[in-house]
Amino acid sequence: MDSKKRFSNRVDFYVRYRPTYPQAMLEHLELVGALPSGAVVADIGSGTGLSARLFLAGGYKVYGVEPNAEMREASLEFLAAYPQYEAVDGSAEATTLPDGAIDLVVAGQAFHWFAVEPFRAEVQRILRPGGQAALFWNDRPAAETPFLYAYEQLLKQYAHNYAMVEHRHGKEEKLAIFFGPAGYQTANFENILTYDQEALIGRALSSSYSPLEDDPNYPFFIQGLNEIFDRYQE
Secondary structure, eight states: OOTTTTTGGGHHHHHHHSOOOOHHHHHHHHHTTSSOTTOEEEEETOTTSHHHHHHHHTTOEEEEEOSOHHHHHHHHHHTTTOTTEEEEOOOSSOOOOOTTOEEEEEEESOGGGSOHHHHHHHHHHHEEEEEEEEEEOOOOOSSSSHHHHHHHHHHHHHOTTHHHHOTTTTHHHHHHHHHGGGOOOOOOOOOOOOOOHHHHHHHHHTSTTSOOTTSTTHHHHHHHHHHHHHHHOO
16 A cells, blocks of 8 residues: 555544654753754654644644645644644655755654655755754554553454554664764653553554454454453553
8 A cells, every 4th residue: 555545544543542742852852952943843744743743832833744635634623723834745755845944854653654765865955954853753662561462462463564564673774774874863752651442442543554444354453452451451
């Protein structure tokens, strides 16, 4: 499936159940000088606006570059309270943004979809001198608790494309190509999530690899989610 259309039938789940990003991440980017006063941010693969909202709430102008029309429309509704937000019909490899217009390029939960070398060239084109790039993910530990282990096994059993799509695969190699000889720094921030049963199912179905209602695996996947919720709820 074309990655630009992969989430079209999951927009509602995405808006309602995908996790946001921690305030500590924004503060870290400010601390290291990636967000000077009045910075302009390009959020690439911005989806429904979850990552853009963090920067908008911090007072920054954000261009949300998103090739999926349904996602762009959802972002305009989700971020209607922020006049500093502008949705852009573009892709990681062809943002349509002007040369040298951006202080910080970000990609939340999206870099693994990009063609790395064309994206690198596009970032170099749109960044101002001294501009920076920040790539971030909400990473779920695969087996840190019995619940997480059971959830991981459920995905492996019923989500056909999980092994192929799962974004940790090959990430280090792609990051090395993108950042080049200068290298990059990493930082980790705690982002604790609490789900009720409905939200757990919605979060699972927001992932592109999870089976939807027309998939024969769907009833077994939902049954498995209900079972592990009942087993491990607190």
